[in-house]
Amino acid sequence: MSREKFYITTAISYPNGxxxxxxxxxxxxxxxxxxxxxxxGKDVFFLTGTDEHGIKMxxxxxxxxxxxxxxxxxxxxxxxxxATLLNASNDDFIRTTEERHYAASQAIWKAMAxxxxxxxxxxxxxxxxxxxxYYGEEETEVRPDNIRYGPQGTPVEWxxxxxxxFRLSAYQDKLLALYDNQPDFIGPNERxxxxxxxxxxxxxxxxxxxxxFDWGVPVPGDDKHVMYVWVDALTNYITALGxxxxxxxxxxxxxxxxxxxxxxxxxxAVYWPAFLMSAGIExxxxxxxxxxxxxxxxxxxxxxxxxxxxxxMVEHYGLDQVRYFLLREVPFGQDGSYSxxxxxxxxNADLANDLGNLAQRSLSMIAKNCNGVVPQRGELADAxxxxxxxxxxxxxxxxxxxxxxxxxxxxxxxxAVVAEANxxxxxxxxxxxxxxxxxxxxxxxxxxxxxxxxxGIMCQPFIPGSASKLLDLLAVTERDxxxxxxxxxxxxxxxxxAPQPVFPRYVEQAAES
Ligand code: ME8
Numbered sequence: 001m002s003r004e005k006f007y008i009t010t011a012i013s014y015p016n017g018x019x020x021x022x023x024x025x026x027x028x029x030x031x032x033x034x035x036x037x038x039x040x041g042k043d044v045f046f047l048t049g050t051d052e053h054g055i056k057m058x059x060x061x062x063x064x065x066x067x068x069x070x071x072x073x074x075x076x077x078x079x080x081x082x083a084t085l086l087n088a089s090n091d092d093f094i095r096t097t098e099e100r101h102y103a104a105s106q107a108i109w110k111a112m113a114x115x116x117x118x119x120x121x122x123x124x125x126x127x128x129x130x131x132x133x134y135y136g137e138e139e140t141e142v143r144p145d146n147i148r149y150g151p152q153g154t155p156v157e158w159x160x161x162x163x164x165x166f167r168l169s170a171y172q173d174k175l176l177a178l179y180d181n182q183p184d185f186i187g188p189n190e191r192x193x194x195x196x197x198x199x200x201x202x203x204x205x206x207x208x209x210x211x212x213f214d215w216g217v218p219v220p221g222d223d224k225h226v227m228y229v230w231v232d233a234l235t236n237y238i239t240a241l242g243x244x245x246x247x248x249x250x251x252x253x254x255x256x257x258x259x260x261x262x263x264x265x266x267x268x269a270v271y272w273p274a275f276l277m278s279a280g281i282e283x284x285x286x287x288x289x290x291x292x293x294x295x296x297x298x299x300x301x302x303x304x305x306x307x308x309x310x311x312x313m314v315e316h317y318g319l320d321q322v323r324y325f326l327l328r329e330v331p332f333g334q335d336g337s338y339s340x341x342x343x344x345x346x347x348n349a350d351l352a353n354d355l356g357n358l359a360q361r362s363l364s365m366i367a368k369n370c371n372g373v374v375p376q377r378g379e380l381a382d383a384x385x386x387x388x389x390x391x392x393x394x395x396x397x398x399x400x401x402x403x404x405x406x407x408x409x410x411x412x413x414x415x416a417v418v419a420e421a422n423x424x425x426x427x428x429x430x431x432x433x434x435x436x437x438x439x440x441x442x443x444x445x446x447x448x449x450x451x452x453x454x455x456g457i458m459c460q461p462f463i464p465g466s467a468s469k470l471l472d473l474l475a476v477t478e479r480d481x482x483x484x485x486x487x488x489x490x491x492x493x494x495x496x497x498a499p500q501p502v503f504p505r506y507v508e509q510a511a512e513s
Pocket of ligand 1: 010011012013014015021022023025026051233234236259260261262263264291292293294
């Protein structure tokens, strides 16, 4: 039987600089969502990559005295390196300067032109290079510094040139019908309301080509024009599935769930579905706009120069510590702040203390008192059954949460089991049972180890490296969500490797010396 397919994407980042922690955040979250569905039995395709055209790239390259292609090559490599560093399980990494992407972008352009949705005219209006976005004058304002800014707070400049246009205005009603008929097309709800009110306020046709530079995909049949960067950028999601060859095996993964930041929801929830409707392609399942990460509350971006390097952060705190912190602490869909204290507190409390200590204490007791094999499971008491049931129930909660990108809810449910398992362990006092009732001690240790097995399996999408080590310590080989249930429980008497700590505690440098 063929497995259900699931396609998930991140935004493709501008490689006009090195990746920052905001990029890392999006990739980690999308990776957790992808891994979750894989462990839940789906056939997953997970895509990330770099968005290499546009004026922003060209201007940065000019400033650095290199070509846009050199800049793209150099920094795209950094984004690839980041994906490896973060243990991202992406199945492909797309670069929009690749041959396959030119073919796909020109094909979708032709499909929209064949539909009669593209015409030549001239554009006169405001453009933000930083956002690579056209804005209506009413969306801009002149501030006291005498500079005109767009709605995202970036400066806009006046552009006037010959341009091809896409008949976006013709899609206003169809888009509004889409938001009504498919209420989960945009998430979270605030994003959906913003987009719907933007569309309701009236859509103008969209300028989709430029003539004043040539760093882009050439417009088919008119080499004087290159495509507006967002036309080719959005197309990346179908390039990777082999478009325009919709008979290709990979095409079966379409439609996608797009995970993006809240600043680019308009492109994904207005322009993209309109392009797809025009080209006769099925629409994405969902567009989810996550929040922004702030360094102690301050906005961070390449242009502002206060970027935190994910490489340094991972080296300092450890990969799964960073992954766990970002996914557990920041409600996915809302803005979040991070600071040294918050990372240390959260990871020491949940990973080192709650999960790490429980595993270390119970597995050491097993090594010492049960000959290093899975303890004998006697008859289960109500307390044992309760904690085991809570572990199994957490999977259902996590599954429901992850289906709507509630990553923090899923982790909260899983770590509530860990907290309860600690209370269970403390209340059962297996160290005291050792003398009074060794058989009961074995059952308590078995129950604890079995809860750790279930939790370990469920933790894999979020902290894959550590979860895998934890499962190794229990000699668990079946690691998918179907194996969480009692039918796949630890078998008494099975040999276990020597226990080792999995979650090191973060110790402040000063306190160490
Ligand atoms: O927007 N916190 O590229 P990009 C959280 N090329 N997320 C952040 C963030 C922060 N501080 N800063 C950026 C682009 N992001 C386009 C996308 S898709 C067809 C083209 C997110 O490098 C941002 O919201 O500016 C976006 O989803 C992604 O990082 C890439 O941003």
